[in-house]
Amino acid sequence: MDGFFALALGNLSSPLILSFVLGVAAALGRSDLVFPEAAAKALSIYLLFAIGMKGGVSVAEHGIDLRLGSTVLAGIVLSAALPLIAFKLLGIMTKLDRVNAAAVAAHYGSISIVTFVAGTSVLESAGIVSDGFMVAVAAAMEAPAILSALWLISRGGSETRMDSDLWREILLNGSIVLLVGAFAIGMVVGKEGMADVESFFVAPFKGALCLFLLDMGLVAGRGLRRSRGVLTPGLMAFGLLMPIIGAGAGALAGLLIGLPTGSIFLLMVLGASASYIAVPAAMRVAVPEADPGIYLTLSLGITFPFNLTLGLPLYLGFARAIGGG
Amino acid sequence: MDGFFALALGNLSSPLILSFVLGVAAALGRSDLVFPEAAAKALSIYLLFAIGMKGGVSVAEHGIDLRLGSTVLAGIVLSAALPLIAFKLLGIMTKLDRVNAAAVAAHYGSISIVTFVAGTSVLESAGIVSDGFMVAVAAAMEAPAILSALWLISRGGSETRMDSDLWREILLNGSIVLLVGAFAIGMVVGKEGMADVESFFVAPFKGALCLFLLDMGLVAGRGLRRSRGVLTPGLMAFGLLMPIIGAGAGALAGLLIGLPTGSIFLLMVLGASASYIAVPAAMRVAVPEADPGIYLTLSLGITFPFNLTLGLPLYLGFARAIGGG
Amino acid sequence: MDGFFALALGNLSSPLILSFVLGVAAALGRSDLVFPEAAAKALSIYLLFAIGMKGGVSVAEHGIDLRLGSTVLAGIVLSAALPLIAFKLLGIMTKLDRVNAAAVAAHYGSISIVTFVAGTSVLESAGIVSDGFMVAVAAAMEAPAILSALWLISRGGSETRMDSDLWREILLNGSIVLLVGAFAIGMVVGKEGMADVESFFVAPFKGALCLFLLDMGLVAGRGLRRSRGVLTPGLMAFGLLMPIIGAGAGALAGLLIGLPTGSIFLLMVLGASASYIAVPAAMRVAVPEADPGIYLTLSLGITFPFNLTLGLPLYLGFARAIGGG
Amino acid sequence: MKTYKAKRVAITIEAPMERRLRAILEAADVTGYSILPVTGGSGRSGSWSAEGQVGLAGGMVQVTCVIRPERLDGLLESVFNVVERHIGIVTVMDCDVLRAERF
Amino acid sequence: MKTYKAKRVAITIEAPMERRLRAILEAADVTGYSILPVTGGSGRSGSWSAEGQVGLAGGMVQVTCVIRPERLDGLLESVFNVVERHIGIVTVMDCDVLRAERF
Amino acid sequence: MKTYKAKRVAITIEAPMERRLRAILEAADVTGYSILPVTGGSGRSGSWSAEGQVGLAGGMVQVTCVIRPERLDGLLESVFNVVERHIGIVTVMDCDVLRAERF
Numbered sequence A, B, C: 001m002d003g004f005f006a007l008a009l010g011n012l013s014s015p016l017i018l019s020f021v022l023g024v025a026a027a028l029g030r031s032d033l034v035f036p037e038a039a040a041k042a043l044s045i046y047l048l049f050a051i052g053m054k055g056g057v058s059v060a061e062h063g064i065d066l067r068l069g070s071t072v073l074a075g076i077v078l079s080a081a082l083p084l085i086a087f088k089l090l091g092i093m094t095k096l097d098r099v100n101a102a103a104v105a106a107h108y109g110s111i112s113i114v115t116f117v118a119g120t121s122v123l124e125s126a127g128i129v130s131d132g133f134m135v136a137v138a139a140a141m142e143a144p145a146i147l148s149a150l151w152l153i154s155r156g157g158s159e160t161r162m163d164s165d166l167w168r169e170i171l172l173n174g175s176i177v178l179l180v181g182a183f184a185i186g187m188v189v190g191k192e193g194m195a196d197v198e199s200f201f202v203a204p205f206k207g208a209l210c211l212f213l214l215d216m217g218l219v220a221g222r223g224l225r226r227s228r229g230v231l232t233p234g235l236m237a238f239g240l241l242m243p244i245i246g247a248g249a250g251a252l253a254g255l256l257i258g259l260p261t262g263s264i265f266l267l268m269v270l271g272a273s274a275s276y277i278a279v280p281a282a283m284r285v286a287v288p289e290a291d292p293g294i295y296l297t298l299s300l301g302i303t304f305p306f307n308l309t310l311g312l313p314l315y316l317g318f319a320r321a322i323g324g325g
Numbered sequence D, E, F: 001m002k003t004y005k006a007k008r009v010a011i012t013i014e015a016p017m018e019r020r021l022r023a024i025l026e027a028a029d030v031t032g033y034s035i036l037p038v039t040g041g042s043g044r045s046g047s048w049s050a051e052g053q054v055g056l057a058g059g060m061v062q063v064t065c066v067i068r069p070e071r072l073d074g075l076l077e078s079v080f081n082v083v084e085r086h087i088g089i090v091t092v093m094d095c096d097v098l099r100a101e102r103f
């Protein structure tokens, strides 16, 4: 437990987390500090591209690992199965109707790439290696959760707008395309090609992530301020419990596949994190009746900060305990 | 005097100043070169965060100096007192009515963080150290001038919209939050934490400042072009005289506290510089009758270029003369 | 020929080209990946400034070369003459009316600075030097083609809106001002001044170019998707043939002046490339009757990708064959 | 100056629906429309702002079409099917248009 | 298609006043409004453009509310207190709205 | 609340023409106008979107002027000379304005 507190403290005093905290505080204090929408979008493109490319280069270095396939598969299963657990849990813990519960559940099966990126930073600081292909796993986990949720809804008799257009939108959404595309580019160009662009995609990465987390803090804080009344105690408890369940499921899968500690940790992070970009957009189109005030606030206002601050050191402690290192 | 010319020439031929000049020239020549608003805002967030964090790290390195408190106090007094001088001077030199004169005066008590940043660049080039806490002094000087100006106006019988909302807006405006927040982050993470994000916040800083100054030049030039007729000779003379008075007051305060040369110089720069972000926004809300055409043009079109080009070497020469180094 | 394939393959597997391909693929697959307009504009300002400044610094290093004048002159002649050839060719290969043909022709006399920048990257990878002043040549080639096209149109009896305002807009358009301005700044500050801002303008340059090419790919792909029906086979053939003619003319000019291989190559690239920023904007104002769907799609959707992928290695092979190196 | 009577329809709808709405307008042969960004607002589903947002889910756009009066009903019917279940608002105003061939 | 009569109020006001205006609208129970960015303009206080601006002071926004006709006067009165001393312009237009429950 | 009758003219035109239109409005003594960005659209010349665009050529803007009814014809005539050959659309609507001195 000592290790956890040291880790948690180290994590909490990193520039990344402090930037996030600054953003939340500024928003709660109703400062007029705002981040231009275009800058936030540009930063997210940069981060996705950089993380994808680094993953691809690492795979090019170490060769395609036999575990790549099984881990991607495990990720898909996790993403599809976690919404079912989340849905059950919401039925027990909250009074959400079927449609809203399914929409929330979709978010928890899918992933938050920023949480993943913050996780890789924590790994780096701890000097633990992980598999480059975990980026591909992250990309693979974005979409299946959406399908599970839509199935839950249609099973309940409600209508969803699930046409071929929506299929394409979900599978080719911006962050999947960037992650997978940059991953492929990284695999093709390898370490040598990466050298050319390293001072843009690697060296300034963490600093850029600081500013992005500042913005995420502003958005999360604003969401919290506006959502008084929306977040019942039951929902909040769910927002803290579900990531731990997701992380547990990730740990289990990682152990079964025999991943190294770093990759177990990242799979836990993916399981624990909740989407706030791809899934909300899909829900707006497919299930407009679901209230974005609930799922966005829960994912961005409760689960994201929890994962970032306490979750990451917790999961790392656990991954180390079971995976060694 | 020779030293001044050498300094001035060196300053004028730095990429920073030349970028500003390019922007002014492009705007005056009515080029269609424009900087997207979102990019300008993003750059300013980056610059404020970087400068704040560097200040905090430097304080973490050297320990909290006893002079921190007295210098912050001196800054607050300067910021509150300079508008009174400016207001008197405007009464003598121009025909502005009370409300407009007070609004202009507020700008000259407050500060321009870009001028401050350019000042730190000049110091670096000259190899002179300064106190990291000067960033906190800059933050402390943003707001008091606004209160002085509102007091001047209400004493004259005019109404200002001074409610608790405005108080919060002034004290928690974006640039104060960023400066103070990043300063605090820098203090917590220290040199070691900074190392992680240095290649984003430190190495590319000057280059990013070039592009920002290009944009400032474009905005200042456009303001000048549109303001034909607004700027009377009296106003222009004020825009050149007032920064010198402010710098003198800064020098005096610095000497009294016993600051080292570099910090005296920065206090002069803060005294000399005029706000063009925080104060104008506060004036729009609190004193809508005041004409933004006057205070924005004067601050951004006259005083900012003067400080950047001639003021900085002048103040540095003076600071060296009185402070040594 | 072997050399060409090796070069082409090397070029095609660089992160730059792959990023462009990713963008095109995402757009054709109708992914919702978008680049904010403000970010694209900010990136283009950065690239123009950086390339201009590097050119200026290089000239400051090597002294003003006697060939600078003759090469700029050759560039102007190329830019003015190529539209006449293009116009004739369009008359033979397509059924465009006079106004549209002239508008298209203007694009091919003018230049694409991104193609030029990609060319300098290819040179660097190949370890071949070129003259720093080629940036000035690029700037000089932006505008003359527009005048040729307007002359072609007015000779045909159609009206163009050619007033002094338009003159200024063409000669002081954003990219010319940035290129020439940054070139001048580079010349003034030299290598020493550049050192200060190198970690912003030099080191991250290629990575930033990747993201910009990703955006160009998105825009080009979207243009292609929307233009079904607009691009006849004749137009497409023109879009592939004309750059080769332009490159040939550039090679000839380079040989006559006696430029080194690297600079011959860059002059070929300038001759081959087609404008998609400055000229379209001028055409909207001066010749509103011309259809932007035709000239934008042809320049950005056909010629730009061709130059980037196959053209650059082809031109480099040729430049080496005639210039040595 | 000669002007022509027309209807100006403004549809404020969630950004993720923009593509679909465009497709529906084009299917209904409404080829003239403009899209304006909306940076914030408030409605029954609460108040929002685009500032700092990365995803589309939070934002809205305003699609404006100027059409001939006799085509209004057809347009509203096609649009209704899309917007019915979605948040947002549809307004119709009378206007005069300068050039008849433009709409 | 059944539509309902309404009023469309457009308030163009300085960006630093956006928050206050929102608060006033909400206090007056006007919970439906949209905010559109304004990137430039001209008025008695001269012409301006948002390009390259860092601060809010230079910019403006356009707040659009669609409300029931009987609520117009109340809205205008609350708004008037805010905009009275400020630059900008308030216009009111008649419109038809597709769904009555939306405003 | 006392209001005044006015006309609201909205001119949607290519971004590269913004400057010229502003100059013409100012020459015609129309000093009050606001410019709203347009991020996409569709017309006879096809559909477009501002996303990721670097140049101005692809984009459009919407210039809105509120003017006294008696000045409408003069305005339309000056504007017509500019927009005649250009793509875009000009609409005129009736509106009420809160403060007469503002337009």
Ligand SMILES: Nc1ncnc2c1ncn2[C@@H]1O[C@H](COP(=O)(O)O)[C@@H](O)[C@H]1O
Pocket (backbone or CB within 6 Å): D012, D038, D040, D041, D042, D043, D044, D045, D046, D047, D048, D060, D086, D087, D088, D089, E031, E032, E033, E034, E035, E064, E065, E066, E067, E102, E103
């Ligand atoms: N009465 C209204 N006037 C203007 N905009 C509205 C109105 N009602 C809703 N909106 C816009 O539509 C969005 C969603 O509205 P709602 O579905 O009521 O939550 C709001 O956030 C506003 O941007």
Ligand SMILES: Nc1ncnc2c1ncn2[C@@H]1O[C@H](COP(=O)(O)O)[C@@H](O)[C@H]1O
Pocket (backbone or CB within 6 Å): E012, E038, E040, E041, E042, E043, E044, E045, E046, E047, E048, E060, E086, E087, E088, E089, F031, F032, F033, F034, F035, F064, F065, F066, F067, F102, F103
């Ligand atoms: N008549 C008008 N029509 C449209 N917008 C206007 C009008 N008058 C003022 N505005 C807008 O309101 C801003 C401030 O106007 P003013 O208070 O007259 O300086 C202008 O810059 C325009 O953006």
Ligand SMILES: Nc1ncnc2c1ncn2[C@@H]1O[C@H](COP(=O)(O)O)[C@@H](O)[C@H]1O
Pocket (backbone or CB within 6 Å): D031, D032, D033, D034, D035, D064, D065, D066, D067, D102, D103, F012, F038, F040, F041, F042, F043, F044, F045, F046, F047, F048, F060, F086, F087, F088, F089
């Ligand atoms: N009927 C219309 N309603 C609204 N906007 C239009 C209309 N027609 C044209 N536009 C706008 O004007 C641009 C150019 O139109 P066009 O000249 O018909 O190609 C379009 O892309 C739209 O942004």
Ligand code: NA
Pocket (backbone or CB within 6 Å): A082, A107, A108, A109, A110, A111, A112, A246, A270, A271, A272, A273, A274, A275
């Ligand atoms: Na998850």
Ligand code: NA
Pocket (backbone or CB within 6 Å): B082, B107, B108, B109, B110, B111, B112, B246, B270, B271, B272, B273, B274, B275
């Ligand atoms: Na000052």
Ligand code: NA
Pocket (backbone or CB within 6 Å): C082, C107, C108, C109, C110, C111, C112, C246, C270, C271, C272, C273, C274, C275
């Ligand atoms: Na060319």
